[in-house]
Amino acid sequence: MKRYDLIVVGAGPSGLSAAIEAAKKGMRVIVFDENDRPGGQLFKQIHKFFGSKEHKAKVRGFKIGEELLEEAAKAGVEVSLNSTVVGMYQDKEITVRQGEEIFHYKGDAIIIATGAAENMVTFEGWTLPGVIGAGAAQTMMNLHGVKPGNKILMLGSGNVGLVVSFQLAQCGCEVVALVDAAPRIGGYGVHAAKVARTGVPFYLSHTIVKAEGEDHVTGVTIAEVDSHFQFIPGTEKHFDVDTICLAVGLSPMSQLLKMAGCDMVDDPKRGGQVPVVDEYGETSIKGIFVAGDVSGIEEASSAMIEGRIAGITAAKYLGYMEEAEMQESVSSNENALDGLRQGMFAPKNRGKLIEKTEEGIDISINLLKKGFVADDEIERFPGVTHQVGVHPVMECTQNIPCNPCQDACPKHCIRIGDHITALPAVDEFAKCIGCGMCVASCSGQAIFLVDETYEPGFATVTIPYEFLPLPEKGDKGYGLGRDGSKVCEAEVVEVRTAKAFDHTNLLTIKVPADMAMKARFFRG
Numbered sequence: 001m002k003r004y005d006l007i008v009v010g011a012g013p014s015g016l017s018a019a020i021e022a023a024k025k026g027m028r029v030i031v032f033d034e035n036d037r038p039g040g041q042l043f044k045q046i047h048k049f050f051g052s053k054e055h056k057a058k059v060r061g062f063k064i065g066e067e068l069l070e071e072a073a074k075a076g077v078e079v080s081l082n083s084t085v086v087g088m089y090q091d092k093e094i095t096v097r098q099g100e101e102i103f104h105y106k107g108d109a110i111i112i113a114t115g116a117a118e119n120m121v122t123f124e125g126w127t128l129p130g131v132i133g134a135g136a137a138q139t140m141m142n143l144h145g146v147k148p149g150n151k152i153l154m155l156g157s158g159n160v161g162l163v164v165s166f167q168l169a170q171c172g173c174e175v176v177a178l179v180d181a182a183p184r185i186g187g188y189g190v191h192a193a194k195v196a197r198t199g200v201p202f203y204l205s206h207t208i209v210k211a212e213g214e215d216h217v218t219g220v221t222i223a224e225v226d227s228h229f230q231f232i233p234g235t236e237k238h239f240d241v242d243t244i245c246l247a248v249g250l251s252p253m254s255q256l257l258k259m260a261g262c263d264m265v266d267d268p269k270r271g272g273q274v275p276v277v278d279e280y281g282e283t284s285i286k287g288i289f290v291a292g293d294v295s296g297i298e299e300a301s302s303a304m305i306e307g308r309i310a311g312i313t314a315a316k317y318l319g320y321m322e323e324a325e326m327q328e329s330v331s332s333n334e335n336a337l338d339g340l341r342q343g344m345f346a347p348k349n350r351g352k353l354i355e356k357t358e359e360g361i362d363i364s365i366n367l368l369k370k371g372f373v374a375d376d377e378i379e380r381f382p383g384v385t386h387q388v389g390v391h392p393v394m395e396c397t398q399n400i401p402c403n404p405c406q407d408a409c410p411k412h413c414i415r416i417g418d419h420i421t422a423l424p425a426v427d428e429f430a431k432c433i434g435c436g437m438c439v440a441s442c443s444g445q446a447i448f449l450v451d452e453t454y455e456p457g458f459a460t461v462t463i464p465y466e467f468l469p470l471p472e473k474g475d476k477g478y479g480l481g482r483d484g485s486k487v488c489e490a491e492v493v494e495v496r497t498a499k500a501f502d503h504t505n506l507l508t509i510k511v512p513a514d515m516a517m518k519a520r521f522f523r524g
Contacts, residue, residue: 004030006314007094007107009085009256012040013300014292014307015113016068016077021311022111023075025320030105031077032096034084038072039065040115042300044138047163048443048502050188050402052420054336055301058404058441060502062142064300088112088256092287109287109314112257113307116250116271116293121155124210130217134164134247141171149243153220154178155208156247157371159187159299164247165195170467175200176239179222181207181229184353184368188345189398190444196371197521199484204369209236211244220244252294260285269350270296280313280330281306289314298340298347305337343399343421358399359423372482373397375518382425383414383447384517390434390451390460393517394424396444408441439464440501449508452516459516460493465507470495471524479511479519488515490522 008019011033023029037043045061056064072079086102087095093106118133120126130149134156137148152173154165157180165175178195183205185192196202205224209231212219224235251272258264263276263284274295275283282289291310292303309330316326341347344354355363361381366374373395378384383394392413394405399421406416406424413430416422424447438447439462449462461479471477471492479490494508511519 001093001104001106003106003108004028005107005318006030006109006111007032007092007105008111008113009088009094010040010113010115010292010294011035011038011079011081012113012115012292012303013042013064013068014115014303014310015040015111016072017304017307018111018113018289018291018311018314019077020068020071020075021308022315022320023072023077025315027315027318027320029077031072031079032083032085032094033079033081036082038069038079038081041135042068044135044142045300046142046167049301050299050400050443051301051340052401052403053407055340055401056304057402058408058443058502061300068304085256088260090261090285108318109289111289111291111307111310111314112294113291113310114253114256114294116252116297118246119249119251120246121208121248123208125213125217126211128211128213128217129215130213130242131211131244131246134160134245137164137168137245141167147171147173148245149173149241151176151239151241152243152245153222153239153241154245154247156180156249157182157185157187157192157202157204158247158249159191161247162187162191162195164245165200166191166198168245169195169198169200173243176241177201177203177222178371179203179206179208181205181225185371188400188444189364189367189373190396190400190446192367192371193373193395193482194445197480197482197484199480200371201484202369202371203237206235206237208244217242217244250293250297252297254294257283257288257290257294260288262288267296269347281310282313282317287314287317296347302337302340305333305340309333309337339420340401343401345398345400357397357423358419358421361423364397367397370483375482378482378517382423385426385428386452387428388453389432390449391432392426392438393448393450394426394438394446395448396424396442396446399423400444402443404441404443405438405447408437410435410437414438434462436462436496436506437500439506440498440504445504448520450516452513454510457513458510459513460508460510461516461519462494462506462508463521465505465522466503470505471507471522475524477522477524479509479515480521480523481518482520484521486523487518488512490519492522
């Protein structure tokens with residue numbers, strides 16, 4: 001039996017973060033993961049993260065994964081892949097299947113960071129080939145370069161459903177509809193808005209009746225549901241699709257903790273069966289800690305911070321840190337974690353209808369029900385202003401923990417302030433130079449540069465653009481509104497790419513002057 005100071009189960013963002021912190025304190029650490037590569041979900045995540053600099057804001061998920069792996073290697077963390085932990089016992093002994101053999105390991109402390117598994121829903125035809133989870137779609141697209149399908153219906157409007165829908169469009173798939181049984185969108189409005197302006201229709205208070213096809217999916221029927229989630233007769237809608245993608249939530253993979261005898265609780269707000277833990281992530285069994293989605297479903301940024309806290313407290317538990325040092329380190333991480341747990345999407349607000357922003361502005365009902373802010377609603381938000389010459393227009397309308405735009409602007413045109421969830425506003429005394437750094441840095445692709453006085457009768461709109469093929473200067477097409485409908489003719493007048501933009505291209509289109517505040521996407 002091999003022995004380590006610390007055993008970490010799961011090489012995702014939380015597990016690697018925990019291992020790094022512990023190894024930095026001189027502990028002998030091993031991480032087990034059942035997959036053939038470490039990093040967990042990070043390497044599927046090609047989008048830019050939210051938060052602040054400390055939270056890896058505006059950095060793409062796979063880059064964060066690369067940074068964590070490099071940091072773990074430097075710290076001396078041993079990572080064992082293709083190693084499935086099949087048993088854990090109260091004396092901190094685990095059994096691991098590696099190949100065709102079972103090995104025994106013992107740790108003086110254990111951190112469980114096994115993450116979560118995708119939920120499924122059942123409906124007629126749900127076992128047909130072509131019905132897949134959103135995570136599987138991401139794996140196919142972003143890890144293996146394979147299109148999951150050609151015409152796809154997405155079920156689920158949480159952040160996963162919204163992000164994957166956008167990535168499906170980037171992959172060249174046609175997302176025919178985004179459907180959710182809930183009466184309002186569950187994820188960030190900025191994620192919904194970037195999907196809506198590509199032309200994807202939202203069907204809230206709808207769900208799948210049946211998948212159609214003999215040996216694979218050839219179509220799908222959805223229908224509206226009432227307040228009790230029962231189908232309303234006569235509301236059926238049919239779509240020709242070859243793929244149905246499900247993004248209906250996650251459940252913590254807490255089986256090892258149950259096996260070890262840790263106290264558990266059924267908490268729907270945290271995703272299901274989760275361990276009872278103290279403020280440091282320690283379970284009812286001393287020396288067994290948890291981090292990440294296994295203790296409650298949150299974003300990867302939160303999981304990394306929880307991992308660091310678990311690694312630090314495990315080091316203190318085994319005598320590698322003094323109490324004062326541990327408290328100082330944990331406190332700074334808890335402050336960072338608390339920052340991510342603020343705003344409209346804070347854990348305490350799950351399931352609640354928030355009607356006003358922190359600033360007292362009415363939330364866009366159209367955004368919650370249709371995925372985009374209506375033209376007659378957008379002007380109420382502080383980031384939407386009118387000026388002579390080029391200026392930023394920030395269509396960030398919900399209080400989410402994110403502020404990279406404030407740091408990105410070299411002229412300090414954008415201000416959010418000390419409270420990370422505040423809506424961005426424009427400093428009327430600062431002069432925009434049109435560099436586009438704010439547009440490229442926005443994780444929600446919610447910032448545009450507008451020149452309402454470009455030339456007589458015309459304006460320009462600079463939009464973030466992450467699709468291929470990239471349009472060229474002189475290309476003519478259409479400007480699409482926030483709902484994805486054609487609102488005007490448009491001509492590409494400039495295309496900018498730069499290393500600092502991190503693969504977000506800036507596309508400047510010329511549109512009629514009265515479309516400056518309406519055209520938000522380009523289609524050739």
